[in-house]
Amino acid sequence: MGHGGDVIAELTSDHREVDELFARIERTVPGDAERKRLADRLTIELVRHSVAEEQYLYPAVRRHLSDGETLADKEIADHVRVEELLKALEGVDAGNLDFNHLIVKLRTEVYAHIKDEEGRLFVELRAACPQADLEELGEKVRTAKKVAPTRPHPGAPRTPPGNKLLAPGAGLVDRARDFVTGRGK
Template sequence: MGHGGDVIAELTTDHREIKDLFKQFSNILPGSEDRKRLANALTIELVRHSVAEEEYLYPAVRKHLQDGDALADKELAEHARVERLLAALQQREPADLDFDRLVVKLYTEVTAHVYDEESHLFPRLRNGVHSYVLEELGNKVRRAKKSAPTRPHPGAPSTPPANKLLAPGLGMVDRVRDYLSGRGQ
């Protein structure tokens, strides 16, 4: 959940962990309860990651990069698609006919998003933003992930200041629900 380094290193490490969860998922037999466990783990990590990006990365993109508003808006639209898929997936069981189909769609969306960030957005940030700012953003992202929600909330705001105000409360409620249900344990 917190790896250290600047925002690019932090988020890239998250990407690798998410990719590993998808790989683990693909090695489990369809219909298995382990698939639900991994789908929950993917959801937890993707939601935390997305919330942290929405709170700190995309506002920095808007502030520091030429055409930053358009870039941030594109990234937020991708997040919204992923969050809708995660919400649908949370309503399914591994034996449901569309469970695996939803995971494949999720994999496709996430993989494209990661590729775009790592190939285009992150190099622009590395070249256009002072290393001190990137380091501070890494610290903020790590803090945000600790209090972020663990479940999709497609109707929640995705831009500051509303997301920064609501996310910690939603995160606390989600963690209580997770504890009581054993989700993510």
């Protein structure tokens, strides 16, 4: 992740990357270790994306949209459900029947979230927010993704300032664990 452009272009590109990872998982034979590797990659991308949205996108939604509080709260609730599924998936081997069940539930939640963001939230934000602000938010989101956690932390703070203070530390620990285990390669 780190595609360039304003915040909406950046996050939409992330969505397409997630679509492709789900498609690759679905094309891989059930039980194959490659499915677990792809699920780990999907987890890394979803967590980094979610953290960046919570740090920068949703505060902008709250500021710029008349129903921003409600929209941001709904999107954060979606993230919590996704992270809970990611946490459950983390401990399941690709050969376990629960793996497939969790992937289907995860895909359903993520696709609904993407549809809502792209169909409503991004459209409204583009209409209400100056382009220069959207560009600045794109840079902030790209920077946040570089230091964000790579593993699900469903109980972590979801709003500033807590999420901005704790996410980089959790991200450092997660990346160290990933390096030692080879996860995400």
